[in-house]
Amino acid sequence: MIAIRTLLTLTLLLGVGYPLAVTGLAQVLFPWQANGSQLTNNKQQLIGSALLAQKFERAEYFHSRPSATDFATIGSGASNLGMSSPLRAEFAQTEAKALAVNPSPTLLTRSASGLDPHLPLDAVLSQVDRVAKERGLDPASLTEQVKSATQAGILGPQVVNILELNLQLDKDA
Numbered sequence: 001m002i003a004i005r006t007l008l009t010l011t012l013l014l015g016v017g018y019p020l021a022v023t024g025l026a027q028v029l030f031p032w033q034a035n036g037s038q039l040t041n042n043k044q045q046l047i048g049s050a051l052l053a054q055k056f057e058r059a060e061y062f063h064s065r066p067s068a069t070d071f072a073t074i075g076s077g078a079s080n081l082g083m084s085s086p087l088r089a090e091f092a093q094t095e096a097k098a099l100a101v102n103p104s105p106t107l108l109t110r111s112a113s114g115l116d117p118h119l120p121l122d123a124v125l126s127q128v129d130r131v132a133k134e135r136g137l138d139p140a141s142l143t144e145q146v147k148s149a150t151q152a153g154i155l156g157p158q159v160v161n162i163l164e165l166n167l168q169l170d171k172d173a
Helices: 002-029 086-103 123-124 128-135 139-148 162-172
Strands: 038-039 045-049 119-120 159-161
Touching: 002 123, 038 162, 045 162, 119 123, 123 139, 123 159, 128 139, 139 162
Parallel strands: none
Antiparallel strands: 038 045, 119 159
């Protein structure tokens, strides 16, 4: 009987009480993050999350790094394959495709999650000429816009959120 009471008490406390308390605190302290960091366009239509990369293939957009899951959020993750695996052939295909678009590709490696929306500043700056040409913008002013969108990396270089940058470019157009 004591075991059943203990089970019920702990179930209510840890299975109901704790999750409700954490959810409530998150809603009060960090409402934007707790609700998915959702981004909308100027028509208030949901575009995506600031925490998830999206696939950009058109030349007038900055491109995200390749994704092992083709940017599908369900079952996301890295390939966990080494360069001695069949990934080598896929890497060569990705490189050939990237070279056709950008003579100095920097977006060949995948992120660990397959959904990281951030790129190092250098990788974004290498795309400025292409995007500026396609959008009819001055490369110097676009470079300044990219630099103003730069965020501090956690442990590495400065990064830029590609989805947010592309949304800003569409808003300014």
